[in-house]
Amino acid sequence: xxxxxxxxxxxxxxxxxxxxxxxxxxxxxxxxxxxxxxxxxxxxxxxxxxxxxxxxxxxxxxxxxxxxxxxxxxxxxxxxxxxxxxxxxxxxxxxxxxxxxxxxxxxxxxxxxxxxxxxxxxxxxxxxxxxxxxxxxxxxxxxxxxxxxxxxxxxxxxxxxxxxxxxxxxxxxxxxxxxxxxxxxxxxxxxxxxxxxxxxxxxxxxxxxxxxxxxxxxxxxxxxxxxxxxxxxxxxxxxxxxxxxxxxxxxxxxxxxxxxxxxxxxxxxxxxxxxxxxxxxxxxxxxxxxxxxxxxxxxxxxxxxxxxx
Amino acid sequence: xxxxxxxxxxxxxxxxxxxxxxxxxxxxxxxxxxxxxxxxxxxxxxxxxxxxxxxxxxxxxxxxxxxxxxxxxxxxxxxxxxxxxxxxxxxxxxxxxxxxxxxxxxxxxxxxxxxxxxxxxxxxxxxxxxxxxxxxxxxxxxxxxxxxxxxxxxxxxxxxxxxxxxxxxxxxxxxxxxxxxxxxxxxxxxxxxxxxxxxxxxxxxxxxxxxxxxxxxxxxxxxxxxxxxxxxxxxxxxxxxxxxxxxxxxxxxxxxxxxxxxxxxxxxx
Numbered sequence: 001x002x003x004x005x006x007x008x009x010x011x012x013x014x015x016x017x018x019x020x021x022x023x024x025x026x027x028x029x030x031x032x033x034x035x036x037x038x039x040x041x042x043x044x045x046x047x048x049x050x051x052x053x054x055x056x057x058x059x060x061x062x063x064x065x066x067x068x069x070x071x072x073x074x075x076x077x078x079x080x081x082x083x084x085x086x087x088x089x090x091x092x093x094x095x096x097x098x099x100x101x102x103x104x105x106x107x108x109x110x111x112x113x114x115x116x117x118x119x120x121x122x123x124x125x126x127x128x129x130x131x132x133x134x135x136x137x138x139x140x141x142x143x144x145x146x147x148x149x150x151x152x153x154x155x156x157x158x159x160x161x162x163x164x165x166x167x168x169x170x171x172x173x174x175x176x177x178x179x180x181x182x183x184x185x186x187x188x189x190x191x192x193x194x195x196x197x198x199x200x201x202x203x204x205x206x207x208x209x210x211x212x213x214x215x216x217x218x219x220x221x222x223x224x225x226x227x228x229x230x231x232x233x234x235x236x237x238x239x240x241x242x243x244x245x246x247x248x249x250x251x252x253x254x255x256x257x258x259x260x261x262x263x264x265x266x267x268x269x270x271x272x273x274x275x276x277x278x279x280x281x282x283x284x285x286x287x288x289x290x291x292x293x294x295x296x297x298x299x300x301x302x303x304x305x306x307x308x309x
Numbered sequence: 310x311x312x313x314x315x316x317x318x319x320x321x322x323x324x325x326x327x328x329x330x331x332x333x334x335x336x337x338x339x340x341x342x343x344x345x346x347x348x349x350x351x352x353x354x355x356x357x358x359x360x361x362x363x364x365x366x367x368x369x370x371x372x373x374x375x376x377x378x379x380x381x382x383x384x385x386x387x388x389x390x391x392x393x394x395x396x397x398x399x400x401x402x403x404x405x406x407x408x409x410x411x412x413x414x415x416x417x418x419x420x421x422x423x424x425x426x427x428x429x430x431x432x433x434x435x436x437x438x439x440x441x442x443x444x445x446x447x448x449x450x451x452x453x454x455x456x457x458x459x460x461x462x463x464x465x466x467x468x469x470x471x472x473x474x475x476x477x478x479x480x481x482x483x484x485x486x487x488x489x490x491x492x493x494x495x496x497x498x499x500x501x502x503x504x505x506x507x508x509x510x511x512x513x514x515x516x517x518x519x520x521x522x523x524x525x526x527x528x529x530x531x532x533x534x535x536x537x538x539x540x541x542x543x544x545x546x547x548x549x550x551x552x553x554x555x556x557x558x559x560x561x562x563x564x565x566x567x568x569x570x571x572x573x574x575x576x577x578x
Contacts, residue, residue, distance in 0.1 A: 030545040050545075059561055065540050065548030070355040072540060076547045079561060096477060132373040179328065223355040274541040275360050277314045277403060 007291035010300040011266045013243045014166050014191035015126055018045035018100060018266060020300060022256065022284045025247055025270030026051055026104035026130060026170070027076065031090045036303070038277040042098035043284060045266055049090075051104045051132050052120070054112045056082035063214035066203045071222030072271060073201050075215035078106060078179060083116045087123055090252040101125055102135075102168065106132040106220060110145075110155055114162040121163040126202045129165045131156065131190075134172030134197035149184035156188035168245065171195040171236070173225075178232045179239030186240045194245040194268065195236055196229045221271040223249045230258055237263030239306070251279070253286025263304040310340050310405065317400045319351075320376065322392070325459045327383045329349045329392050330366075333400055340446035343433035344409030344511075344534050347377065350402040352390040356564045361387040362539050362565075364407055364429040364511075367436065370401055377404065380462060382426050398436040406542050410434050410509050410532055416578050419445035420494065422511025422520055424487050428458045428463035430534045432571070434509050439465030446578045447495070448473045450487025450516065454480035487512070488519035495523060503527055510534070510573075521573035531573035552577035 023046040029035060032047040059079025063074035066073050081089070086103075094101050096104055103120050117129055133146030133155060135291035145155040145258045169185040171178065173196035198219025203212040211217075214269055229248020236244045246259030247268040256267045272279035296302050317333040321533040324330075343365075350360035383392050393399070410430075419438055424430035428449055437450045447466070451457045453476055466472045474482030477491045479561040485492045491508075498506065511534035512518045523533045537549035544566035551568065559577040562568065 028541075028545060034543065034545050037312055037523055059547065059550065062537070062550055062561070064551070067357055067359055067538075070358055072358060074540070074546070074548060079547050079550070107386075126372065222358050222498065271358070271540075274357060274546055276401065277541075277543065 005297070007296060009288060009291070013128075013168075013245060013265050016046075016100070017164060020045045020284050020287070021260060021264075021266035022287070023048055023102070023245070023266060023268045023282055024280050025268035026132070028270040028273045031086075032099060032101065033090070033093060035277060036097060039281050040098075040253060043281050044099060046100040046102050046127065048102045048104050048130055048268060049086075050080055051078050051106050052080055052083050052086050052116060053078060053106055053108075054083055054115050056080065056085065061214040062188060063212065066212040068201070068203060068220065068222075069224060070218050071224030073203055073213060073218035073220050074198070075213045075218035077215065083119050087119060091123045091125050100127045101129045104130045104131050104132050104170070110158050113159050115192070117159045117163040120164055126165060127165055128168055128191070129159075130168040130170050130194060131159055132170050132197070134170055134174075135183075147175055149180055151177055152181060152184045153188045154191055154230055156185050157271060160189035166191040168192040168194050170197055172197050173228065173232055176199050179235045181242045182236040182244070186242050190242060191241065192243040192265070193236060193245070194243055194247060196225070196232050196248045199228065201227055203287045221249065222250055225249045226255060229284075230262060233259055233264050234262035235308075250283070253283050256283050256287060257290060257302075260299070261306045263306070265303070270277070311338075312403055312406050314401070314403045315338075317377070319394055319396050319398045319400055321396050322394055324392060325462075328458050328462070329383065330378065330380050330462070332376055332378045333402065335370075335375045335377055335402065336373070338370045338372055339368045339369055339377060339405055340508050341405040342409030345405040346542070347402045347404035347406060347408050348539070348570065349379070349391065349400060349402050351398060354373050354568050357387050357390070358400070358542050359387075360403070360542065361391065362406075362542055364433060366429070366433050377402070378472055380432055380458070382412070382429070382431055382458070384426055403543060407565055408567060408569050410534070412437065413507075416505065416541050417443070418505050419443060420491065420506060420508045421445060421450065422448045422450075422487050422491055422508060422510040422512065422516070424450040424516040425456075426536070427510070427512030427516070428513065430511035431465055431509065432462070435466075436464035446471050446473065448475060448487040448490050448494070450475040450477070450490070450512070454476070457481060475559050484508070486516065486519070488516050488523065492522060492523050493525065504530055508532070514535075517573070518578045521576070521578060525573060532550070532570050533573045535564050535571060536561070536567045536569075541565070550555045
């Protein structure tokens with residue numbers, strides 16, 4: 001009889017050692033506490049909280065989401081309670097839930113990014129900061145900085161200097177050379193890059209002749225974007241030495257394994273949480289089952305082991 | 310009670326025209342308040358991607374073995390796919406979700422107004438009131454006759470004078486909208502006083518706004534259940550928000566979490 005030793009799923013993202021490579025993606029998981037009725041969120045590698053700005057942000061007018069083939073467009077407009085309320089009302093409750101937390105941040109100006117990063121540096125419950133340099137739905141939601149190597153370098157350098165926490169930079173896919181963008185983040189001091197944020201898309205109603213979203217355009221997510229995301233993660237992995245966290249349309253353990261195979265250090269699961277609140281833990285369990293079945297004892301024995309023709 | 314994500318099995322899913330009643334076996338009994346809903350999916354594959362919000366009609370069973378029932382209308386791809394499912398088919402459900410209708414203890418005359426798919430939130434309210442032997446009337450509006458739910462499905466609907474069916478084209482019942490029928494009812498009720506009347510309404514936003522404009526000036530309390538496109542249904546996507554008054558300003562609140570039932574006075578129409 002073979003003895004089943006549980007495979008070692010621990011994943012390293014820079015200086016952080018996570019118990020497994022599955023995290024929730026920002027904007028799809030609230031502040032994490034919304035999921036505690038469903039399962040113990042400390043079972044995840046990490047929880048990335050909803051994007052925080054310096055001041056509370058009302059978000060875009062309704063007409064914020066629309067379903068598209070195997071995907072959805074959103075233009076929420078980063079509605080959030082602002083960094084001060086987060087620090088006072090939410091952060092104290094995070095420690096109780098026992099998970100590893102990463103705060104996603106954005107600003108309208110570089111100074112706002114710096115101020116948010118500085119404030120969050122004082123929060124012990126946070127293991128890292130993820131810089132949103134890629135939200136397509138607010139004019140200054142990062143995409144202004146994240147779509148050129150020059151803009152991204154400037155932003156990353158300044159925020160890097162503002163915090164001692166590990167700094168991850170979330171990249172936009174709405175660029176022509178993702179490898180060059182990832183390299184810019186690396187050279188500016190990022191500890192990791194996370195990608196992809198949503199792809200800019202659009203939907204209109206042929207009868208009313210109006211856009212389906214009040215913001216006109218929105219960010220496409222879900223299974224529809226997965227092949228594009230996988231290709232970009234693969235390219236980023238080849239371009240940089242820092243860890244790459246893969247995101248984009250992951251619905252199942254099989255999807256997550258594809259990203260790990262092309263070299264991602266870990267993955268984030270986003271839209272899948274909307275249709276199945278247990279998606280993230282089911283993916284953790286599915287990866288473990290796959291490793292047991294395939295007799296893989298450690299994540300590192302599998303990660304990045306893509307066999308090219 | 311706190312929401313749960315469960316796997317269920319369809320016990321029956323039977324239709325009358327475009328209207329369906331679906332009963333589902335679930336692992337545990339749930340308690341719910343009329344107006345609360347479930348996010349439901351049961352089709353294979355990723356398209357459509359998102360589950361569909363369905364008002365909970367009824368729940369039953371015991372601890373460790375529950376049932377939940379929905380009454381729904383086929384309006385799009387998701388509900389069309391649901392209507393094609395059979396007894397024995399699996400279903401994924403997150404429930405119960407949202408903030409339902411508030412039924413204060415005191416004696417009232419309840420007027421329930423449902424337009425379009427809004428009947429599905431009005432039915433559980435009617436069933437609860439019928440169970441309490443409360444005094445209530447129902448106004449159901451639709452564009453045309455075959456868009457109205459089957460009369461025999463209306464909880465407590467056999468009581469004479471209780472049900473007011475309304476069609477925009479006059480093919481059944483009152484010739485006009487449910488809000489117009491409500492206006493006539495309010496006019497008839499003015500002589501005997503309206504202080505004891507409370508309104509629960511669910512339907513298209515224009516209908517809800519019309520109901521609020523009719524009733525609020527007369528100091529009738531109105532609770533509205535809003536419709537919105539939702540991705541998650543449990544408060545994390547922030548896609549379903551509606552503008553709600555907050556002093557001089559308005560703020561965006563989640564229809565799925567702070568709603569779907571709001572006091573009509575709070576809503577920034």
